[in-house]
Amino acid sequence: MASRLTDLDLLATFLEIYRGGSLTSAATRRGLTQPAVSGQLAKLEKELGEPLFVRSSRGVTPTPRADDLARRVGGHVDQLRTALEPGGTLEGTVRVGGAAEFMTVRGLPALAPLTRRGLRVEVTFGLAGDLLAALRAAKLDVVLSSVRPAAGFTATPFTDEEFLLVGPPLLARTVDQDLLATDPARALEHLPLVAYDGGLPIIRRYWRSEFGTRPANTVAVTVPDLRAVLAAVIAGAGVSALPRYLAEPALAAGSVEQLHHPEVPPLNTLYVVTRGTTTAATDAVAEHLRSRDWGVL
Template sequence: MPELDLLATFLEIHRTGSLTAAAARRGLSQPAVSGQLARLERQLGEQLFERTNQGVRATARADTLASQIAPHVDKLRGAFDPADEACLARHGLLRLGGPAELTTLRVLPALVPLTTRGLRLRVQFGLAADLLTALLEERLDLVVSAVRPTQRGLAATPFVDEEFLLVGPPALARTVRAEALAQDPVRALAHLPLVAYAEELPIIRRYWRSAFGRRPPNELAVVVPDLRAVLTAVVAGMGVSVLPRYVAEPALAAGSVELLHEPEVPPLNTGFLATRVGGLADPVVALAYRQLLDRAKLWPTL
């Protein structure tokens, strides 16, 4: 069986189409790369590349060999050299699950440095319970969960804190009297129709209980299962809602919505990065996990 170094050099030649470029990527001299290629061709008993004026052109045998060994060689190189992130990302596949809004607005942009190096992503949106089940059943590799997993076989690390804001369009905000809000906020807000993510009012109910100690008595006007659509409905004047700061911030800055209430202690929800127990032994999962945790350190409370 050819040595790992020979196969790694072969893959760099195949990917770059150049002995010189492969040498630079491998940190070797060009004669050393040429020697390793010649040695591999002798062991296989076949020519892998044809020399051209522009570099080298892979033979059909080289294309077949590269497709067969690339994922395995990259993972082995990453296991022996965890710092070789480009090697891990290239040809790696990550099956990621998370809530649509947080994944779209924060998580996917955070993974761009890996996708530009070749990481392939397959993303699934959904509720935490469904995504964690898919993780347990090995249909996903990494999940951004709005709740801490309790299932045996799963491990989780705190990832981000979401801050919730009660917002409404300016026209409805003007119907809330400041003195009434200070004396009895539940009554002062009770006439405002709600726009919710779900019939059970998961985010709104949490805000009311945290800020006011009770459930909201308000009429539920609109239910739409996407927080960005909730914001759109609020901006249009359909009602008020509770949204994570990272969703509401652009509309607040533009004046399209206004804060209706500012509690002394902002309601927060901690999101988690969840894997199967032992899942970080997969170097591709570990690479994405580290990337997300490192990037989250730069975010303010969401």
């Protein structure tokens, strides 16, 4: 049975690549890392004995074998995935709050299986403090929070965000590698920053954790969306600290480079937070999120 489920997993990943036209979109929809998707595709191609896609800088193009395979297995795999999902029909609406970036890239794909069981999901984007206040006021049912809440909530850690310091290749070339090894803050202080907020919350935390000091760098761009931060970094505006799940596709494409390689990467724990009183639908969402194998994001 385990091997059959593994084969189904490989085919499900294949279909996401085929339908989305890229490994990156497949990773997002499957809730996996891009290397994991690449590994599953390589395993399936090895089992079939021929390539399924032609890779290019713009994504992937299916081979005739891939077209044939998608026609033959697509509908069957979709039905099997739905049938094998745990639990029965879910009724009701669950109001879920979380950061826009995490919910878009990881949270919503993770919740998709519950919608196939009948659940309705209403999503609110916002900062952790605002979302927890809305949860306390019964305006939300579940919050995915980057801040551990105070008493009065049920909070369970479910994954860790790993932060990377990244910059465009041209700026990366200006870093003195010898100085970086001995005095990293000084080696990096000439680089302009792209920040999420004027208080530099993520960047300041990275500098304090890794270098024991506050950043002395100038700030070139401030924009309240980490996806926009990444876009500005790719365009050459500066450098920033970003979660791996956002930076990884750009790293794989060579659009950005990791500027600093700490022995222990800085992590930020994420929590599934609910009120004391819940419904069956809320409990199903919270348990689904807590039990998912997120890995390190």
